[in-house]
Amino acid sequence: MENWLVKRAKLDPDKIALILEHADFTFSELNSTVQLFASKLFASGIRQNDLIALFSDNCFNGYVAILALQQLGARTIFLDTELPEETLRYQLKDSQPKTVLISDSANTDELDKLTWSKIMMSDVLSLKRDHNYRPIDEFDEQQVAAIFYTPDVAKHDTGVILTYGNYFYSAIGTALNLGINKQDSWVLSLPLFNVPGFIIIMRSLIYGISVYLIDGFDIEHINKVLINEHATIISLTPTRLRELLNALPKGQRYNDKFRCIFLGTGQIDNWTLLRCNMLDIPVLQSYGMTETTSNISALNFNDAEIKAGSCGQPFFTTQIRITNINQDNIGNIEVKSPTVAVGYLNNDKLYRQRFTDDGFFKTGDVGYLDEDNFLYLKGRQADLIQSGDEIIYPEEVENIYHSVNGIIDICIVGIADSKGKKVPVAYLTTQDNAFLTSASLKEFGEHNLIDYQVPTEFRLINEFPRSTNGKILRNRLLNLKYQII
Structure with a gap:
């Protein structure tokens, strides 16, 4: 397939491609901006098939950098800007990128602790464009477009390899x-x-x-x-x-x-x-x-x-x-x-x-x-809770409790009781003016759930650990301080 950005700039040059709070860019303008940045990345030594880690928030330069790396045919490793140093260190050691391209607006406190090769986007912008640069002509279906690390596959984060064909x-x-x-x-x-x-x-x-x-x-x-x-x-x-x-x-x-x-x-x-x-x-x-x-x-x-x-x-x-x-x-x-x-x-x-x-x-x-x-x-x-002969589906229980006035969020996990049997326990956050007790919440559950689904404890916490998408990190709940309500 013809290079997607170049193709779109030909098909819809005057169509608005990107809308920021204080500016709009057509596909033609976006393409020109991206090609200029790509030529400067080329001047910095980045070439086709290079593994480049990107550390960026949702800023304009980050958006442009993503497209510019594609123009070069580089393979982009996306780093979560909110990861702790230990996880960043592992991902960089595992992926071995040529360099880390960093947005100037991203919080780099954790990344700064690592001695990996890095380059700021502002430093790239200060370079002269390399006139030998040419964008790649085509995106092959099997060409690697991106690598994302996921914590859900094994004990260690695992890099998931996605191609242009996958995205198409x-x-x-x-x-x-x-x-x-x-x-x-x-x-x-x-x-x-x-x-x-x-x-x-x-x-x-x-x-x-x-x-x-x-x-x-x-x-x-x-x-x-x-x-x-x-x-x-x-x-x-x-x-x-x-x-x-x-x-x-x-x-x-x-x-x-x-x-x-x-x-x-x-x-x-x-x-x-x-x-x-x-x-x-x-x-x-x-x-x-x-x-x-x-x-x-x-x-x-x-x-x-x-x-x-x-x-x-x-x-x-x-x-x-x-x-x-x-x-x-x-x-x-x-x-x-x-x-x-x-x-x-x-x-x-x-x-x-x-x-x-x-x-x-x-x-x-x-x-x-x-x-x-x-x-x-x-x-x-x-995440399923095998409680004796019964199976408890946590999200099913959470769905019911979300209707309770005063509950901000709730998450159900399975914990072994004194007899070694897995039972459901609720972690929750509540509104400041909520008057909720374990007795009232259990009574609600008894009226709306099957008896084995009703949480045996209700643990009040200050805040849920979350991914950057807002998803609750269920496996981290057991380490939190809580108060039984």
């Missing part, structure tokens, strides 16, 4: 599902260094649509954009969606052109869906992960109401099946798709272990397909 087929599946058109504009508020954020940049090039770039998940600014601008789609996690709704000014509605919230990374509770319905905010739940290049199934507009709670049908490019079905008719979610990652960096053995003999990828998630082939996610297999 992901974009096609999403476009067929959502009915993307040239009038759409996508709000990019998720971090660039995670797949759900980065993929919006790739979709923009493939679809020829505008992107609103927002840094730092500024809730007030995002709501203003959704209310006052012509933004049509925003990708969010359930946690971020709840934060936006809580901050939405009373009586306000999103703009008339707004089409949907494209929701990923976990289940959404029924109370939040009801709030969105009352505010006329369409929510399309989806399913995907880093290894599947983000979404591989999603609700569409026609099915959003009748299949609420579902992650939709598999995209046209994807097969999904359920195996090892248990007594609740829940089983392991396995997928086959051209969007599945082509490998794990330096870990071919683990990569091969994730596949069945007939080529399906084992996601590690559990759920079921209904009679209409709609997928319902029940959570991570590793």
Whole structure:
């Protein structure tokens, strides 16, 4: 395929590509800016197939740097700017990048402790352009586009290798599902260094649509954009969606052109869906992960109401099946798709272990397909609580408790009791004026859940440990200080 940015600048030179708080860029202007930066990266010694780590927040220079590295044919390793020193050290040692390209606006406190080769974007900008530079002509489907580290695969973070082919087929599946058109504009508020954020940049090039770039998940600014601008789609996690709704000014509605919230990374509770319905905010739940290049199934507009709670049908490019079905008719979610990652960096053995003999990828998630082939996610297999002969699905319990007035967020984990049996325990954060007790919360559970699902303890904490997308890091809860309420 012809170089995506160059191609889009030819097809839609005057179409708005990128919208910042105080400036807009057409595809032609964006291409010119990117090519200039790429020529300076070339002058700094970066060449095709070089492994380059990128350490950037959601800033304009970071956006440009991503596209510039693609023009050079470099392979970009995306570093989470909020990682601790130890994790950054491991990822750099594992990936062995030629250098780390750093945004001047990113917080580099942890990165500064490492002695790896680094170059600031401002230093690159000060270089003279190299007139020998030429952008690559084509993006080959098998060419590595990006490497993202995920903590969910093994004991150590694992680099997931994604190609241009992965991203192209992901974009096609999403476009067929959502009915993307040239009038759409996508709000990019998720971090660039995670797949759900980065993929919006790739979709923009493939679809020829505008992107609103927002840094730092500024809730007030995002709501203003959704209310006052012509933004049509925003990708969010359930946690971020709840934060936006809580901050939405009373009586306000999103703009008339707004089409949907494209929701990923976990289940959404029924109370939040009801709030969105009352505010006329369409929510399309989806399913995907880093290894599947983000979404591989999603609700569409026609099915959003009748299949609420579902992650939709598999995209046209994807097969999904359920195996090892248990007594609740829940089983392991396995997928086959051209969007599945082509490998794990330096870990071919683990990569091969994730596949069945007939080529399906084992996601590690559990759920079921209904009679209409709609997928319902029940959570991570590793998070399920085997309590005697019964299985507890934590997100199912959390969904019920989210409707309790005064609870900000809640997370259920399994802990062994005095007899060694796993029982559900709730960690939660509450509003300042909430008057909640263990007795009242247990009574609520007894009226709305099966007895074995009701948490045995309710542990109040100050704050949940979260990923940069707002997802609760369930495996870190046991180390937190708490108070029994």
